[in-house]
Amino acid sequence: MKTPSTDKKHKTVVVLLHHPVTNRKGETVATSITNMDLHDISRTCRTYEIDHYYLVSPVVDHQELVSKIIDHWKKGSQAEWHPDRAEALSRAKVLSSFQDVKDELKGLYPDLALEVLMPDARPLPNQLSYSEAREKWENEEKSGIKVVVLGTGWGVAPEFYSEVHTYLGPVYGPLGANGYNHLSVRAAAAIILDRLFSSQK
Numbered sequence: 785m786k787t788p789s790t791d792k793k794h795k796t797v798v799v800l801l802h803h804p805v806t807n808r809k810g811e812t813v814a815t816s817i818t819n820m821d822l823h824d825i826s827r828t829c830r831t832y833e834i835d836h837y838y839l840v841s842p843v844v845d846h847q848e849l850v851s852k853i854i855d856h857w858k859k860g861s862q863a864e865w866h867p868d869r870a871e872a873l874s875r876a877k878v879l880s881s882f883q884d885v886k887d888e889l890k891g892l893y894p895d896l897a898l899e900v901l902m903p904d905a906r907p908l909p910n911q912l913s914y915s916e917a918r919e920k921w922e923n924e925e926k927s928g929i930k931v932v933v934l935g936t937g938w939g940v941a942p943e944f945y946s947e948v949h950t951y952l953g954p955v956y957g958p959l960g961a962n963g964y965n966h967l968s969v970r971a972a973a974a975i976i977l978d979r980l981f982s983s984q985k
């Protein structure tokens with residue numbers, strides 16, 4: 785069911801972390817995987833030719849439930865009646881930890897170096913804008929894997945930051961840093977992938 789990606793220079797992967805993320809008190813927690821995040825981000829990934837969408841959760845009940853939902857849409861009459869949905873969900877997979885994501889990618893693409901990118905709603909030092917990231921990728925000599933990590937809850941917990949190679953800047957509306965800044969992760973994923981991969985102006 786998986787269709788081949790367009791011939792991009794780098795392979796891009798999307799990761800949605802459900803742990804380690806923070807709650808409203810700043811504590812590190814594991815959040816629940818939502819059906820909306822599963823379906824909507826899978827479809828966005830399919831639209832932008834992303835082959836792998838990993839939902840990371842250490843909660844075994846959630847892993848089993850979400851794997852069952854993915855299988856439900858990928859197989860049998862559901863796949864026949866909803867082929868576009870099956871095609872989108874065929875790139876979604878639940879894994880227990882970010883280490884598992886890295887191990888899986890190493891197994892699939894042993895020759896490709898991995899760069900972990902984390903978009904953040906806050907302005908941080910040394911963040912790249914989306915156009916800067918595009919230009920940098922274009923000029924890199926070697927192909928690699930670009931792993932775009934998104935958060936749930938109140939965002940990615942600080943203990944994950946040591947995994948990050950590159951921070952990507954905030955997505956702002958027309959009022960810039962002074963405007964409303966509370967996008968859902970689904971909307972953020974779509975805007976970020978569009979800024980990184982759209983061929984349209």
Ligand SMILES: C[S@@+](CC[C@H](N)C(=O)[O-])C[C@H]1O[C@@H](n2cnc3c(N)ncnc32)[C@H](O)[C@@H]1O
Pocket residue numbers: 903904905906933934935936937938939940953954955956965966967968969970972973
């Ligand atoms: C903090 S979580 C919120 C999850 C929440 N439960 C929801 O409504 O979807 C949103 C995630 O989307 C991304 N995000 C949200 N707004 C963003 C922005 N303005 N710029 C860059 N990334 C953003 C970040 O990865 C962030 O961790």
